[in-house]
Amino acid sequence: MRDLRWRAYTEAGGNIIRDLFTEDRGGFFEDPALLDRLAVEKLERIAAEVQEAEGWKWTAAYLDFPHAHGMRRAYPRLVELSKADAAAYDAAQDEHERLTAEWEDADVDLPSEVDARFAELDAEIERIDAMRHAYDPDEIACGGVFVVVAHDGEARIERGFIRAEDEALEPEAADDGETVIDGVRVNGDGEIIDGDEQDGEGDHVSASEPEEEDGGDDGKPLPDSLIRDLTAHRTLALRLTLGEQPDMALIAVIHTLAAQTFYKGGGEAHCLEIRPTSNYLAAHADGIEDTAAAKMLADRHAGWAADMPRDVADLWGFVAGLDYASLMALLAHCASLTVNAVKLPWESNKRRAHETADKLATAVTLDMTAHWTPTVRAYLGRVTKAHILAAVREALGDEAAERIADKKKVEMAEAAEQLLAGTDWLPPVLRTERPAWLTDQQADAFATVAVETAPEAQNDDHFAVAAE
Numbered sequence: 211m212r213d214l215r216w217r218a219y220t221e222a223g224g225n226i227i228r229d230l231f232t233e234d235r236g237g238f239f240e241d242p243a244l245l246d247r248l249a250v251e252k253l254e255r256i257a258a259e260v261q262e263a264e265g266w267k268w269t270a271a272y273l274d275f276p277h278a279h280g281m282r283r284a285y286p287r288l289v290e291l292s293k294a295d296a297a298a299y300d301a302a303q304d305e306h307e308r309l310t311a312e313w314e315d316a317d318v319d320l321p322s323e324v325d326a327r328f329a330e331l332d333a334e335i336e337r338i339d340a341m342r343h344a345y346d347p348d349e350i351a352c353g354g355v356f357v358v359v360a361h362d363g364e365a366r367i368e369r370g371f372i373r374a375e376d377e378a379l380e381p382e383a384a385d386d387g388e389t390v391i392d393g394v395r396v397n398g399d400g401e402i403i404d405g406d407e408q409d410g411e412g413d414h415v416s417a418s419e420p421e422e423e424d425g426g427d428d429g430k431p432l433p434d435s436l437i438r439d440l441t442a443h444r445t446l447a448l449r450l451t452l453g454e455q456p457d458m459a460l461i462a463v464i465h466t467l468a469a470q471t472f473y474k475g476g477g478e479a480h481c482l483e484i485r486p487t488s489n490y491l492a493a494h495a496d497g498i499e500d501t502a503a504a505k506m507l508a509d510r511h512a513g514w515a516a517d518m519p520r521d522v523a524d525l526w527g528f529v530a531g532l533d534y535a536s537l538m539a540l541l542a543h544c545a546s547l548t549v550n551a552v553k554l555p556w557e558s559n560k561r562r563a564h565e566t567a568d569k570l571a572t573a574v575t576l577d578m579t580a581h582w583t584p585t586v587r588a589y590l591g592r593v594t595k596a597h598i599l600a601a602v603r604e605a606l607g608d609e610a611a612e613r614i615a616d617k618k619k620v621e622m623a624e625a626a627e628q629l630l631a632g633t634d635w636l637p638p639v640l641r642t643e644r645p646a647w648l649t650d651q652q653a654d655a656f657a658t659v660a661v662e663t664a665p666e667a668q669n670d671d672h673f674a675v676a677a678e
Contacts, residue, residue, distance in 0.1 A: 218248055246273060249359060256365050257357040266369070267376065268354035275358045275368065275499060277492050282377070282474040284353055284370040285515035286343035299338040306331045343516060345370060352376040361500030464537060465529045467544035472515055473522040489550040503581045507546075514543055553639075571642045578642065579634040589637065590623040590630075598626045605635035 223244070253271035261269045270276075291299065309328060313320060320328070345353070353372050360366035432440075452459050466484045469476035492499050519528050532540065551567035553560075570576075584590055590598055599622075603611040606629060614625045 249273060253357045253359070253365060256367070257355060260355055260357065260367060260369075264355075264369075265350050266355050267350075267352055268373075269357060270354065271357045273359050275356060275366070277490065277499065279356075279371065281371040281373055283515075284345060284349040284372060285512050286345050286370075287516055287520075288342060289344045291338065291341060295338050295341060299335065302331050302334045302338070306335065346520075348378075352378070361497055366500075460537065460541070461530050464541045464544065465526055468518070468529060468540060469522055469525055471544045471547060472518050473525070476522050476525075479522040479525070486544065486548045487550075488547045489552060491552070494552050501581070510543060511547075514540060568643060572645055576642045578636055578640040582636070582640060584627065584630045584635060584637070586623045586627050590626050591620070595619055595622055598622050601635055601637070602626050602629055605630055605633040 250271055250273065253273075257269035257271045260266065306328070309324065309331075313324060349370065349372065353370055353376070356368045356371065358366050358368070452462065462480075462482055463484065466480040466482040467486055469479045470486055473479065498504060517528075519525055529537070529540070549567075549570070551564065551571075553564060582588065584601065590601075599611045599615060602614065610629055614622050614629070617625060
């Protein structure tokens with residue numbers, strides 16, 4: 211970790227290897243196991259502070275995030291501010307606006323006391339804004355926190371994980387006061403009920419004995435075969451009708467995707483047989499979960515999760531009540547998590563899928579220079595010298611390549627990283643093909659074109675019908 215200085219390492223008995231060419235306080239840590247232990251101990255101290263301050267049931271410290279934890283994750287929910295906090299927020303906003311109007315046209319530097327007051331108001335507004343989202347106290351009481359090392363060396367705190375054994379289980383209650391637990395019927399006294407039932411006189415009647423048909427018994431359930439027959443006809447009618455109503459089909463598809471994206475067990479809460487899958491990218495690229503792109507995606511997911519109803523049973527009304535722009539944004543998010551453009555050497559049968567991924571990249575104007583740079587760790591240290599020279603030659607010309615051609619592999623890779631910085635060079639596998647319709651004059655503007663806004667609110671009224 212960044213804060214784990216060499217002094218703590220040496221005080222713990224660690225040795226640092228230096229040579230004549232090492233700058234002051236530089237060198238190599240000889241005992242990486244000791245370094246890891248010290249880092250974990252620091253993470254554990256941070257975890258203990260978080261647990262004491264916030265009240266989580268458990269915390270765990272790791273060097274790398276345990277992506278295979280298999281736990282449900284809870285997210286902060288929107289909460290209403292107290293009257294006192296709301297009043298303080300309004301007062302801070304009003305004063306901030308008043309000071310801004312008073313000093314925005316001034317030709318002099320802000321007096322120190324005014325500048326300090328702006329800082330105080332900004333801090334107060336930010337503090338109260340943070341209170342608008344909070345974890346449910348019940349989720350804090352049964353949930354936990356992971357504290358890990360982020361890619362930049364800082365401590366990364368991830369909250370809201372619920373272990374399977376801490377999930378609240380609600381037994382299924384029968385109408386007659388009995389309870390069904392794990393498929394076993396239990397009476398009010400906690401006694402297991404066997405297969406015999408009592409009739410109205412209190413006598414036991416074996417469940418295996420056939421009962422005489424009562425022509426007046428309207429409460430007797432229909433035969434299973436008839437239920438299958440009737441619901442098959444209903445399913446066919448739903449397929450026909452849904453296919454004639456694209457707006458409702460859109461809502462149904464988004465509901466299906468969202469149920470499985472945001473809820474544990476959400477796969478049983480919808481009737482469309484669509485199964486979204488999301489490939490685990492960390493298995494293919496070390497450190498990818500700590501990149502800026504991964505954080506942006508996680509923040510977007512957390513933002514949607516905070517807005518989702520707590521119970522998946524309420525999801526349909528939530529989705530159907532969204533305006534068109536929000537509906538399409540939710541669809542885009544859920545669909546984006548299923549994208550898989552990873553190329554594996556043994557998957558020779560996925561050629562068409564990769565071709566489609568290329569078309570998708572072109573369609574969304576993917577610019578990988580915003581998400582990836584050719585560093586020693588990411589590329590240059592993992593390819594041959596010929597590939598390194600080819601990259602420099604393509605980006606900067608023959609002269610630049612010749613300047614590093616006689617270097618050893620490690621030195622060449624480090625020099626190439628410096629040379630390629632800011633050139634926007636990408637290996638062919640990361641390049642996006644320019645659309646055929648794009649002219650040279652449009653090329654620069656194409657990369658910055660904003661996505662067209664969604665249709666106006668005339669579509670919203672139609673969607674609102676589904677929420678009723």
